[in-house]
Amino acid sequence: MANQITSIRGMNDIYGDDAVAFDYLIGTAEKTLQRYGYNSIRLPIVEKTELFARSIGEVTDIVEKEMYTFADRNDESLTLRPEGTAGCVRAIVQNGLSHNQIQKLYYTGPMFRYERPQKGRYRQFHQFGVEVFGLATPDIDAELIVLTARLWEQLGLDNLELQINSLGSQEARVAYREKLVEYLSQYKDKLDEDSLRRLDSNPLRILDTKNPEMKDIVDGAPKLIDHLDVESQEHFDIVKSHLDDIGIPFVINPNLVRGLDYYNRTVFEWVTTELGAQGTVCAGGRYDGLVEQIGGKATPAVGFAMGIERLVTLLTDKNKVPSIAKADLYIVTVGDNVSRPGLVISEMVRDAFPNVNVQMNCGGGSFKSQFKKADKSGAKYAIVMGEQEIEEKVVAVKPLRVEGEQQTVEWEALINHLETLFNS
The missing domain is CATH 3.40.50.800 (Anticodon-binding domain)
Known part of the structure; x- marks a missing residue:
């Protein structure tokens, strides 16, 4: 008998109750998005490596350490997609879908990152992504957050906390970056290895460190939200007012910076304490410069992605998946x-x-x-x-x-x- 072939570490089979919960979650999300006027888009799993280097940022952990990259037979560098936004933007630009149009899109599928597998974090994982192109106003930022709150309600999920922040304009971030580097440089002897590496390349990511020994340093750092440009502050105030009007509670987290370089202005995360260290189940924000960065005309954009596996764990742990008869x-x-x-x-x-x-x-x-x-x-x-x-x-x-x-x-x-x- 030949040796048994097993799956790749961190790339799991989904079956039984988890598969039922998986389908239930995606089906509920699709119905919710359709009620808000969003349309489906299907995207390739493999893209040119340059797409992610240009969009995510060459000095991010994803591009430097985590991508599955390989050369094809024509010696072209290709990558299994580590996230969905860059591919969606590429599709928008390539197919001319943003020319004097508003696009409200959703997609779902597997993503790939080479990292240490643990509960809620896998090498092949699934996301449900939502992207809006052509709207610069804060009402669409608020709508995205509101529809996620409605989805949690429909799924019966509670104890999810909404954290929000604003990263301001690119110009405001450059000015803030100088202040942050100046502050952190005083503590070089206390920064961990990752923070030292990020100090020159991506210092804002230090604010998002999970190292408890860095807590006092991070807590004492200047806050980006205190250095916003006037327009970004007004934008953020309107987003908060919309959430107040709908009755969605939120916490302002000044250290919420998101892990990807392309974000600006509004950023948000839905988090839970019921999944251990991997507590973020949905995250997103505004990325107004990315379409132009990838080769299209300047187009405002905002979106989010949900982690399917983490939400499936919540649904099954809480017995929130309705019993579905196999037959009538x-x-x-x-x-x-x-x-x-x-x-x-x-x-x-x-x-x-x-x-x-x-x-x-x-x-x-x-x-x-x-x-x-x-x-x-x-x-x-x-x-x-x-x-x-x-x-x-x-x-x-x-x-x-x-x-x-x-x-x-x-x-x-x-x-x-x-x-x-x-x-x-």
Whole structure:
């Protein structure tokens, strides 16, 4: 026997209850976004490496350490996407979708980062992303946050805290960066290795450190929110006012800077204390300069991404995934020549009731074994067909989870009979 082949570390199979929760989450999110006027976009998993180096930033941890990058047969450098925004922007630019248009889009799929796998952090993980192009006003920032709050409500998730901040304009960030570097340089002997490396390349990321030994230094640092330009401050004030009007509580986190270089102005995260260290389940913000940075015309943009695996963990831990029956109707067929008419009956029922899940027993078995399967399927009713029923052109309709007696019904009358049962 050959050695067993296993999956790659940090790239997991999703099945059973997790798969049910996965589909439920994505389906609920899609319905929510469609209610707000958003449309689906499908994006490639592989992009040119230059796209991420240009958008995310060459000195970020993602580009320096975490990307799955390889050369194809033409010796072109390609990368498995580590996040979705850059690819969505590339699609907008390449297909001319931002020319005098507003685009409100959503997408979902796997992302890839080479990092140490742990609960809530994997090398292949899934995101649900939302991006808006062509709107510069703070009302769309607020709408994105509001619709995520509505999604949590629909999913039955509570104990999620909204943290918000503003990164201001690019010019304000440059001026603040100088003040921050000047402050942090006083503590070079106390900075950890990552912070020392970031001091020259990306000092704002030091504010987001998870090292508890750095807490006092970070807490004493000048705050970007205190150095905003006037327009960014007004923008942020309006976002906060919208959230107050809707009644969505939030916490201003001055150290919330996001891990990617392209953000400006509004940034936000939804966090929980119920997932340990990986507590962020949704994060995003405004990135007005990215479209131009990737080669398009200057276009305001804002978006967010949700971590599917982390939200699935919350849903399953809290028993928030509704029980979904595999079948509404189960067809039991026993006998040598019963499966063929059984298949005909099953398709006849599917044609008549597009929203009814019909499961037909396959593989044979006794009445007892098939009724066990019928019960396990969650079906309310079973259609029972044996050799005698085939000969008489009737079926037995047996209630499994509702009150009532088993009834014998002629084939021609079956659809009307089922319609009465389903509508009762």
